[in-house]
Amino acid sequence: xPIAGGTGPVxxxxxxxxxxxxxxxGAVISQLAHPGAPLQYAPRPMAMDxxxxxxxxxxxxxxxxxxAGAQMAHFYNVPVSLHGPWTDSMVHDGQSTFERxxxxxMAAYAGANVLVGAGMMQQxxxxxYEQLVIDSEINMTVVRALQGFEADEGRLAMDxxxxxxxxxxxxxxxxxxxxxxxxxxxxSRLIYRNSRDAWTSAGCPDFEKRANEIxxxxxxxHEPAPLPEDISRELDKLVRDSMTQLxx
Amino acid sequence: MSNTFEQMQKDLxxxxxxxxxxxxxxxxxxxxxxxxxxxxxLIAGMDQVGRDFKAGDLFIPEVLACARAMHTGxxxxxxxxxxxxxxxxxxxLGKLVIGTVQGDMHxxxxxxxxxxxxGAGFEVADLGIDVPPAKFVEAVRSQGPKIVGMAAxxxxxxxxxxxxxxxxxQAGLRDKVKVIVGGAPVTSAYAKQIGADAYAPDxxxxxxxxxxxxx
Numbered sequence: 001x002p003i004a005g006g007t008g009p010v011x012x013x014x015x016x017x018x019x020x021x022x023x024x025x026g027a028v029i030s031q032l033a034h035p036g037a038p039l040q041y042a043p044r045p046m047a048m049d050x051x052x053x054x055x056x057x058x059x060x061x062x063x064x065x066x067x068a069g070a071q072m073a074h075f076y077n078v079p080v081s082l083h084g085p086w087t088d089s090m091v092h093d094g095q096s097t098f099e100r101x102x103x104x105x106m107a108a109y110a111g112a113n114v115l116v117g118a119g120m121m122q123q124x125x126x127x128x129y130e131q132l133v134i135d136s137e138i139n140m141t142v143v144r145a146l147q148g149f150e151a152d153e154g155r156l157a158m159d160x161x162x163x164x165x166x167x168x169x170x171x172x173x174x175x176x177x178x179x180x181x182x183x184x185x186x187x188s189r190l191i192y193r194n195s196r197d198a199w200t201s202a203g204c205p206d207f208e209k210r211a212n213e214i215x216x217x218x219x220x221x222h223e224p225a226p227l228p229e230d231i232s233r234e235l236d237k238l239v240r241d242s243m244t245q246l247x248x
Numbered sequence: 249m250s251n252t253f254e255q256m257q258k259d260l261x262x263x264x265x266x267x268x269x270x271x272x273x274x275x276x277x278x279x280x281x282x283x284x285x286x287x288x289x290l291i292a293g294m295d296q297v298g299r300d301f302k303a304g305d306l307f308i309p310e311v312l313a314c315a316r317a318m319h320t321g322x323x324x325x326x327x328x329x330x331x332x333x334x335x336x337x338x339x340x341l342g343k344l345v346i347g348t349v350q351g352d353m354h355x356x357x358x359x360x361x362x363x364x365x366x367g368a369g370f371e372v373a374d375l376g377i378d379v380p381p382a383k384f385v386e387a388v389r390s391q392g393p394k395i396v397g398m399a400a401x402x403x404x405x406x407x408x409x410x411x412x413x414x415x416x417x418q419a420g421l422r423d424k425v426k427v428i429v430g431g432a433p434v435t436s437a438y439a440k441q442i443g444a445d446a447y448a449p450d451x452x453x454x455x456x457x458x459x460x461x462x463x
Contacts, residue, residue, distance in 0.1 A: 050307035
């Protein structure tokens with residue numbers, strides 16, 4: 001994870017070249033130590049802020065370098081893990097949401113198999129429940145975008161358009177009922193989509209307050225489904241065996 | 249004469265080390281005293297650099313180039329300052345010992361602070377990274393700095409700063425030196441809690457705060 005301008009060249013090309021070379025070096029060492037060990041390409045390109053010296057998390061160049069890293073991973077045909085929702089902001093504010101949305105979108109469209117960073121803020125020094133709620137929403141939204149939309153005969157809706165005709169509406173048409181679910185992603189209560197009056201009556205809950213309420217509800221009400229007994233045992237064994245292996 | 253200093257400040261600001269060196273030699277030829285060259289040329293130049301860095305107009309690599317240029321000029325002056333007994337050949341602001349505490353390998357921020365302090369006129373002894381408390385104590389004992397600076401990048405290594413302050417107290421050195429702390433997870437509240445004299449959130453502030461401590 002070279003830091004452009006700090007532990008790596010200030011130029012994006014130079015920094016990507018270095019992180020790729022570092023990954024190749026790591027891959028060689030891992031294959032010599034454990035031939036056939038699974039590999040993952042996890043570039044963590046960063047950039048030093050030239051005013052403070054901080055390693056930035058939310059700069060657009062990080063996303064651009066990560067995309068280049070993903071392209072190299074595809075070239076080597078290994079799975080790639082990228083930073084998704086990341087920010088330099090101290091709170092769940094506009095800056096945080098702004099930075100993490102474009103970072104997540106870029107990483108997803110670059111073909112990342114894994115996105116890390118959910119819940120983190122303040123250059124990864126802080127993890128927050130509200131942020132996890134917000135990131136879940138960002139991720140679900142990005143997933144919807146990645147799914148794209150189909151344009152088959154049924155979805156092109158020629159029959160429905162003819163049925164409804166000029167001046168009509170589609171709300172009551174059978175085509176709407178048939179394709180309603182699956183076509184549209186329905187966000188959680190985090191995303192406000194009602195009138196100003198309804199919002200005012202609810203006490204004007206802003207974005208952060210809504211995230212806080214959802215987090216509290218989840219903490220209070222959610223019951224995690226336990227792992228099946230056999231899988232749990234198998235996982236424990238895996239960890240034990242790996243530890244023994246590592247100690248050798 | 250004042251033109252020479254003006255040009256020296258300009259060259260320093262542009263990070264032109266050779267030109268600054270030539271400027272110092274020119275000023276000497278014009279019979280300026282080493283002390284005057286240091287103050288009106290080099291330190292005055294670095295003051296402007298510090299101001300613009302703090303305002304966000306100059307960036308770190310540029311500041312480091314300025315500091316390098318300043319040092320090139322200072323190298324010419326150093327033996328002369330020693331000769332005349334002014335500052336004993338040492339910098340004007342006094343000595344400062346700095347290091348990243350034990351268990352912590354991060355040094356970019358600490359190096360930056362070191363260079364900025366040197367640029368401002370401190371004589372800096374850098375103990376490096378992963379520095380155990382005993383080494384801090386030994387450095388304070390043997391080098392007698394005005395200030396000791398500690399850096400930690402991790403919440404797990406931050407408490408070592410407290411250990412070092414306690415070690416300084418036990419060695420009877422705590423009241424002989426000012427302690428300044430910094431690093432990503434460190435806060436002014438934490439600095440106060442562990443009994444440090446000062447905290448700086450960034451390199452530019454570290455210089456200002458250290459100046460205050462050394463005064």
